[in-house]
Amino acid sequence: MDLALLIDELECPICCQTPRGPPIFQCENGHLICSACKPRMAKCPQGGCELDQQRSRIAENLLNNADIPRPCIYSSVGCFHEDLLSDLIEHETKCEFRxxxxxxxxxxxxxxxxxxxxxxxxxxxxxxxxxxxxxxxxxxxxxxxxxxxxxxxxxxxxxxxxxxxxxxxxxxxxxxxxxxxxxxxxxxxxxxxxxxxxxxxxxxxxxxxxxxxxxxxxxxxxxxxxxxxxxxxxxxxxxxxxxxxxxxxxxxxxxxxxxxxxxxxxxxxxxxxxxx
Ligand SMILES: [Zn+2]
Ligand SMILES: [Zn+2]
Ligand SMILES: [Zn+2]
Ligand SMILES: [Zn+2]
CATH class of the missing domain: 2.60.210.10 (Apoptosis, Tumor Necrosis Factor Receptor Associated Protein 2; Chain A)
Known part of the structure; x- marks a missing residue:
């Protein structure tokens, strides 16, 4: 699968970012939502479908097995840094938004x-x-x-x-x-x-x-x-x-x-x- 397409598919519709990591949740119709945004949502943002604790194992596996840059854990407070997971962890220990x-x-x-x-x-x-x-x-x-x-x-x-x-x-x-x-x-x-x-x-x-x-x-x-x-x-x-x-x-x-x-x-x- 083309990497750009995969990144597109995995993007969370709320924060418009690649999920930082599992768990990745999905609504009853299979729409994805990242774990950072999930607690803020009562319904699925794409059509108001029911949203419970159901996870998308396929999305989690695809994310885990692809070299996709992920957003810094402090992206919600202003950091725009993205990196592969191994390098991201190092960045986060010194991120100026921590x-x-x-x-x-x-x-x-x-x-x-x-x-x-x-x-x-x-x-x-x-x-x-x-x-x-x-x-x-x-x-x-x-x-x-x-x-x-x-x-x-x-x-x-x-x-x-x-x-x-x-x-x-x-x-x-x-x-x-x-x-x-x-x-x-x-x-x-x-x-x-x-x-x-x-x-x-x-x-x-x-x-x-x-x-x-x-x-x-x-x-x-x-x-x-x-x-x-x-x-x-x-x-x-x-x-x-x-x-x-x-x-x-x-x-x-x-x-x-x-x-x-x-x-x-x-x-x-x-x-x-x-x-x-
Ligand atoms: Zn999100
Ligand atoms: Zn939905
Ligand atoms: Zn950062
Ligand atoms: Zn002080």
């Missing part, structure tokens, strides 16, 4: 990946430190005035930074969890989960002189994981208690202070984020 978690613990909203930066600007601009810049950074460093930190009683303890390395976008996050004395810090990336697995995050909390220092070396989190899931697994980010932060801010013995810090009455906390 839903991701906002990396802001207090927000946690699920948003379309390509709209994430717009979501920051619109919904919580004060939780983000900067506009994304085009130049690559080797690392992202914050020098935090402890007084500023103490003033922040809400969950979003410190506005996140957005930075780039090797063309990927990273988010540096430092949160104090609501009603607890625990602080969490990690790095997220807008890349597909498989790529995130190949990278190592280095998060360091330290005084300006480097003593004491707390380090986390481990996962870079894709945006497909929620903040709550990251926080729940203590091994997936840097965790510090109020007491530890307090010791960073107050309890550094003089002999451990650099000359600069001895002179400087104001102690500063440094957070450093990099990708190894």
């Amino acid at each position: 839903k991701v978690f906002c990396p802001d613990l207090e927000c946690g909203e699920v948003v379309v990946a390509k709209e994430l930066l717009g979501h920051f600007k619109e919904d919580h601009p004060d939780h983000v430190k900067n506009d994304i810049e085009d130049k690559d950074l080797d690392r992202c460093v914050w020098i935090i005035d402890p007084d500023d930190l103490r003033k922040r009683s809400f969950t979003v303890t410190w506005p996140m930074s957005i930075w780039k390395k090797n063309g990927l976008t990273f988010f540096s996050v430092l949160h104090k969890y609501k009603n607890s004395d625990l602080w969490y810090s990690w790095i997220c990336c807008d890349c597909p989960p498989d790529l995130a697995k190949t990278m190592t995050a280095l998060v360091r909390m330290r005084s300006k002189s480097g003593v004491p220092e707390l380090t986390y070396k481990g996962r870079v989190h894709p945006l497909d994981i929620s903040c709550n899931d990251i926080v729940r697994k203590a091994s997936s980010c840097l965790v510090a208690t109020d007491d530890v932060i307090h010791s960073f801010l107050m309890g550094i013995p003089d002999e451990h202070k650099s000359e600069h810090e001895k002179d400087d009455q104001k102690f500063l906390l440094a957070m450093e984020y990099s990708i190894l």
